[in-house]
Amino acid sequence: QVQLVESGGGLVQAGGSLRLSCAASRRIFSINAMGWYRQAPGKQRELVADITSRGRTNYADSVKGRFTISMDNAKNTVYLQMNSLKAEDTAVYYCAAGPWQGINDYWGQGTQVTVSS
Numbered sequence: 001q002v003q004l005v006e007s008g009g010g011l012v013q014a015g016g017s018l019r020l021s022c023a024a025s026r027r028i029f030s031i032n033a034m035g036w037y038r039q040a041p042g043k044q045r046e047l048v049a050d051i052t053s054r055g056r057t058n059y060a061d062s063v064k065g066r067f068t069i070s071m072d073n074a075k076n077t078v079y080l081q082m083n084s085l086k087a088e089d090t091a092v093y094y095c096a097a098g099p100w101q102g103i104n105d106y107w108g109q110g111t112q113v114t115v116s117s
Contacts, residue, residue: 002107003010003023005022006022006093007020007111010113011112012115014087015081017081017085020036020084021078023075023076027075028097031099031106032098032099032100035048035051036110043054048060048067050096050102051069052100055071057069058102068081069081078097084086086115091113093110094107
């Protein structure tokens with residue numbers, strides 16, 4: 001069974017940076033897109049950013065200009081560089097992967113990101 005393993009979460013002060021990583025436990029040839037979602041307490045899970053194997057990206061308006069998503073196709077690994085973090089970025093961040101943007105067959109277990117103001 002394929003697993004997505006996330007790392008890089010933690011506690012950071014407002015204005016700081018974090019880099020999230022997510023790797024598949026084995027190569028999955030059906031994956032053409034990977035992405036990051038987040039869920040804050042009391043809120044629905046929302047898309048943060050996703051990317052296709054050809055480099056097409058999609059960002060939530062709230063993170064544009066601050067977050068950058070990238071992907072290593074050969075390793076089924078996706079990264080999220082988060083800069084200028086705000087308190088409202090605090091959430092559990094989930095990695096996802098699937099055949100296309102918005103269609104996710106695999107999910108990670110989540111990693112906590114806490115931004116202190």
